[in-house]
Amino acid sequence: MVRITDVCEITKPISSPIRNAYIDFTKMTTSLVAVVTDVMRDGKRVVGYGFNSNGRYGQGGLIRERFAPRLLEADPKSLLDASGDNLDPDKVWAAMMSNEKPGGHGERSVAVGTIDMAVWDAVAKIAGKPLFRLLAERHKRQANPRVFVYAAGGYYYPGKDLSALRGEMRGYLDRGYNVVKMKIGGAPIAEDRERIEAVLK
Structure with missing residues (x-):
């Protein structure tokens, strides 16, 4: 059975003298998250990584105080997919959002989204597939290795x-x-x- 054994977060400065119409980036931070599992690949634990986007401050407090503890306290079986061989990101998300008031709270979405990114990374690594292929299969679509970027x-x-x-x-x-x-x-x-x-x- 797959287990999340730890959720690590570190908030790091990514300051820059640039600015856009609303904010300057002189005090900008980001959260880096590692979701550690008990699954071994090539002699190492599978770890999923995530970070929050530039332009949104790191959310270490929310991650460490609310969302990581909920995952670590959850029944490991409640976080698994139907096969029991991998994590189910939707169930992980539901566990993080338990006891949360519905609605806005933008900073909360940054915190949860950062962990969610790390969970998806771990899920793809456990499955042994690139994430784009895993997502395509999950949504019954043809995987396209090309994506629009700007x-x-x-x-x-x-x-x-x-x-x-x-x-x-x-x-x-x-x-x-x-x-x-x-x-x-x-x-x-x-x-x-x-x-x-x-x-x-």
């Missing part, structure tokens, strides 16, 4: 002139991205318009 850039950065902005955005296209997103809304309209026009040249 490059996000054009953040406001001290000392970044229009030439540097243009070079950054061009660099994404040169690396093969065919869609890029540029940050706007954090400067006066005239300045943002100038930034947009510079990139479009």
Whole structure:
């Protein structure tokens, strides 16, 4: 029977002088989570890893105080899939959300989502499949090894002139991205318009 033996979290700074229209990243943190199982592969325990996205602060307090303890205190059988050979991410999620008030709470969703990412990583490793294939099979779809991605850039950065902005955005296209997103809304309209026009040249 698969068991979660530990849920480890560490909050690390990922500060940067960049900013977008709403926040600067000078005090930004992220939570790194490891969901440790008792399953062995190649002489090592299977560990699933997750982190919360840049732009959302680390949620170590919520993870350590509420959500990790619920997983560790849950009956291990209640977290398993129908075969009993792997974790069921939906059941893990339900265990984390037990005794939680329904509704919003954005910080809670970051904490739960970070653990959820680590659980899915562990589930794929236990199954011995890439996660994209596991998800496709779970939803009875054909696995596609290609996914749509875009490059996000054009953040406001001290000392970044229009030439540097243009070079950054061009660099994404040169690396093969065919869609890029540029940050706007954090400067006066005239300045943002100038930034947009510079990139479009």
